[in-house]
Amino acid sequence: MPSKNIHSFSGRRFPCQQCPLRALPAFRELAKTELAFVNTFKKGELAVEKGTAVLVEGSHSAHLYTVLSGWSFRYKLLSDGRRQILNYVMPGDLIGLQGSVMGEMQHSVEALSAMLLCVFEREQLPELYRKHPGLAYDITWLAAREERMLDENLLSVGRRSALERAAYLIAFIAARAKGVGLDTRRQVRIPITQQHVADTLGLSLVHTNKTLRKLTARGLIVWQEGGCEVVDAAKLQELAGWEGIGEDRRPLL
Template sequence: MENTPLARKLGAFVALSGTELAVLETLHKRRRTFVAGRDLFHQGQSGQAAYVLASGWAVSYKILQDGQRQIVDFQIPGDFLGLRSVLLHMSDHSIEPITDIEVTEVLATDLLDVFARTPRLATAVLWAASRDEAMVVEHLVNIGRRNAAERTAHFLLELGARLSLVGMGSKAGFACPLTQYLLGDALGLSSVHVNRVLRKLREKEMVTFRNGFVAFDSHNRLTEFAEFDPTYLDQVGPLLM
């Protein structure tokens, strides 16, 4: 259990004991798989469960009245899917698998039981939710105040840091199934503009996104270019022993 993405993610905040890991394991009782392109749940849907993403990638998004889509974020292994929707009893967004995914279904009663048995796990989940909120704030800054190249670089650095936390990335790079269309919807850019920006960053020998892999040609230079400060991700090691 120590090596599951969720345990690795929560373990960055709380040094999980054997007992807490065993309790966390109880959230993984109901495993399900979903194919790419078919929504787990829809905006406005009520009564659905939450999920923990075990493998694969998903995207959360909102559809506007004119049919346009705004991507809120991408979900990677270790992330909760629809946690807020369970607590609020209605989903304010949709979630779609980008790749085939495996998840574990989590009911509100499951969470309440875990929180009652191990309050430190409740603290860790609160940290994870707060971290997700901090990322949404940073995405607003990204779209509102950074130019296209800066916001693309910042977003790729953030993805790399998130994946590194769960053992799926490093400062060298990470496997990435995102298309330029998906990146465009997340960054407020057209796919053509994304293509130009990626070419510019590649020509400056900072990052190369090719054949499903993001390679940081110079992680330090890209970080400086994007003014990327990972403090908001709070990946500093366990704070609660």
């Protein structure tokens, strides 16, 4: 979708064979033929500014994207403007597949930070499915993974206490971020506001603030301008009663 905050590059900064994400242990290695196809499937890169609507609910998009760098979140809005954040998007994640399969987006995606996106044309998806069953399985795997994460998030919102919900959310985001190299000095800094947390957990902003202060008092997080710094992810996970992500190497388009 055209936007003054989205800028296309005239060339590629990162050919698929030189993708910096492929060196990370979180992602499985592609066969040479698969990598060659992905390189032709990719049509370019987009630079996205913080706050940009990358995809909008109800819109049709000719593209789908893999996040090369940066953070964003998926959300839905009620008619009165109330927002439910569904999940958070990080490097290696595929976005826009729903619009490619369903015809139009059923949710929106907004950038939490500056981002760089690899751009793919959805009209080439049939060729991918016909000629590269391994890559087709990868897309199915990514969709199933998203469903599993949503199941866990729904369980948290429905059954965990407010303190457990907040601990789970931050531990969950931190674990995913660490897997794709977003941790610094062995800690993860998450670029979210307390409003983002409230809109994810289904709590009021006041209740969210009180809950996050409890986690801060326990020495598990530090809330600073620009986001949340995770101090003790293991204790957050223990408080939430969450066993962790526990996934093997995953696909990367």
